[in-house]
Amino acid sequence: MPILLKPFTRLSAALMLGLVLAAPWTQARAAGHDIRGITGPTFDLYAFPFFMNLPEGTSLYMWGFGDMNSGAGATHPEGGDYALPQYPAPTLIVNQGDTVTINLTNFGVPDPVSIVVTGHHVQAAGGIDGLVTRAAAPEQLPVTYTFTAGKPGTYLYHSLDGATPGLHVEMGLVGALIVRPAGYHADTNRIAYGIGSTSYDQEFLYLLSEIDPDVHIEMERGHYSHFTHSDRFATVYMVNGRAFPDLFASDFDSLYPHQPYQALAKAHPGERVLVREVNAGHDPHPFHHHGENLRFIARDGRPLTADGLSANLGLSNSTINSEPKQTVDAIWRWTGKNLGWDIYGTQAHACCTDNVNNETGATGPDGFDDISYEFVADHGKAFPVTLPNVTDLTLGGWWSGSPFLGDTGDLPPGEGGLNPFGGYFLMWHSHAEKELTTFDIFPGGSLSAVVVLPHATPIQ
Numbered sequence: 001m002p003i004l005l006k007p008f009t010r011l012s013a014a015l016m017l018g019l020v021l022a023a024p025w026t027q028a029r030a031a032g033h034d035i036r037g038i039t040g041p042t043f044d045l046y047a048f049p050f051f052m053n054l055p056e057g058t059s060l061y062m063w064g065f066g067d068m069n070s071g072a073g074a075t076h077p078e079g080g081d082y083a084l085p086q087y088p089a090p091t092l093i094v095n096q097g098d099t100v101t102i103n104l105t106n107f108g109v110p111d112p113v114s115i116v117v118t119g120h121h122v123q124a125a126g127g128i129d130g131l132v133t134r135a136a137a138p139e140q141l142p143v144t145y146t147f148t149a150g151k152p153g154t155y156l157y158h159s160l161d162g163a164t165p166g167l168h169v170e171m172g173l174v175g176a177l178i179v180r181p182a183g184y185h186a187d188t189n190r191i192a193y194g195i196g197s198t199s200y201d202q203e204f205l206y207l208l209s210e211i212d213p214d215v216h217i218e219m220e221r222g223h224y225s226h227f228t229h230s231d232r233f234a235t236v237y238m239v240n241g242r243a244f245p246d247l248f249a250s251d252f253d254s255l256y257p258h259q260p261y262q263a264l265a266k267a268h269p270g271e272r273v274l275v276r277e278v279n280a281g282h283d284p285h286p287f288h289h290h291g292e293n294l295r296f297i298a299r300d301g302r303p304l305t306a307d308g309l310s311a312n313l314g315l316s317n318s319t320i321n322s323e324p325k326q327t328v329d330a331i332w333r334w335t336g337k338n339l340g341w342d343i344y345g346t347q348a349h350a351c352c353t354d355n356v357n358n359e360t361g362a363t364g365p366d367g368f369d370d371i372s373y374e375f376v377a378d379h380g381k382a383f384p385v386t387l388p389n390v391t392d393l394t395l396g397g398w399w400s401g402s403p404f405l406g407d408t409g410d411l412p413p414g415e416g417g418l419n420p421f422g423g424y425f426l427m428w429h430s431h432a433e434k435e436l437t438t439f440d441i442f443p444g445g446s447l448s449a450v451v452v453l454p455h456a457t458p459i460q
């Protein structure tokens with residue numbers, strides 16, 4: 001069994017050429033992954049039908065919001081320079097205190113469409129009188145929505161109009177709004193709320209939804225009255241608008257032109273991972289995060305705090321039970337604690353400088369070495385079993401060939417190859433078994449993962 005520690009693999013070394021190398025320990029840690037989206041405070045959105053890709057090779061008729069401003073190179077039936085309509089809708093990113101303006105034009109969704117924003121008082125002007133606010137009728141005058149982003153956090157926006165409320169979310173007119181707190185800086189002050197214990201290294205959106213393909217087929221045929229909540233029966237479950245395994249492909253992958261957001265979270269050992277979990281469907285979704293419990297820090301854009309100083313009220317749990325239209329923010333941090341073996345193998349390596357308490361930020365040990373990224377108590381412990389010969393193993397695609405972080409080993413021809421960095425894949429998935437299927441076939445649905453990567457592998 002190979003137990004050599006490789007700093008990083010040849011492939012990762014090749015991939016790092018041309019990229020900024022990981023900062024030396026003495027410098028600030030390089031900024032990590034941010035949620036993809038478009039930044040305000042003014043947005044120009046449009047609504048238009050499109051077809052979404054599904055993993056088994058079919059596509060599904062959708063109604064989507066698209067960004068009119070960033071569509072360089074994109075084509076659109078109404079003319080050039082539009083980004084494509086997308087599912088979920090563009091993630092809108094603004095700063096606390098911004099006066100946010102959303103101009104909405106409906107180029108071709110057959111219903112009047114509108115935008116409602118959870119947690120905010122929104123003023124609307126223009127368009128037509130809609131169900132709950134002003135709405136944009138097809139190929140008529142646009143609507144302008146304005147609101148003040150008064151409180152940081154994670155919110156939802158969606159269309160609510162037409163003859164059967166709820167149809168528009170089913171059809172795809174739904175997305176996330178993120179309000180950065182005052183003082184936030186992408187490089188130097190990565191913080192979810194303006195209070196303690198909400199800082200993070202990596203940030204990921206987990207927008208959960210479910211759809212009933214029969215509804216979409218009816219809408220494609222123009223049977224607009226053929227939608228009832230009682231008939232609706234979802235059979236496709238998604239994270240960020242993609243089902244397994246499509247959700248592992250990269251952000252803005254050209255295979256999914258209308259589904260730009262991936263859902264594979266990434267972290268280095270010890271890093272604080274902010275998960276912004278958004279239930280953008282009509283069903284509750286129990287979402288389960290392997291590897292370590294999450295510390296909940298906020299719900300519906302309100303920090304869980306008793307003293308207003310730190311997010312000290314949130315429970316610690318491995319599952320987020322989210323209700324429709326609810327958002328939950330949580331911090332996840334994997335250190336390898338109590339794993340029982342040295343994740344870097346038993347070859348000599350530096351350890352253990354443990355002088356930061358990551359929970360409090362104060363000086364003092366917490367059992368994790370932030371310089372070697374190692375759980376101190378397991379340093380030097382041998383792997384507890386001898387692995388069988390590789391020809392006697394049933395290999396998953398994400399097995400690197402080695403139990404050690406950053407290491408790879410021999411794999412039979414045709415096996416593996418999905419984990420060239422020697423990371424640890426830990427499942428993040430729905431805890432309702434039906435939601436791990438697509439059209440009742442397993443594996444599929446809202447089945448994702450976090451991959452813990454060796455610290456030399458950049459995360460961007």
Ligand SMILES: [Cu+2]
Pocket residue numbers: 342343344345349351374378379380
């Ligand atoms: Cu060690």
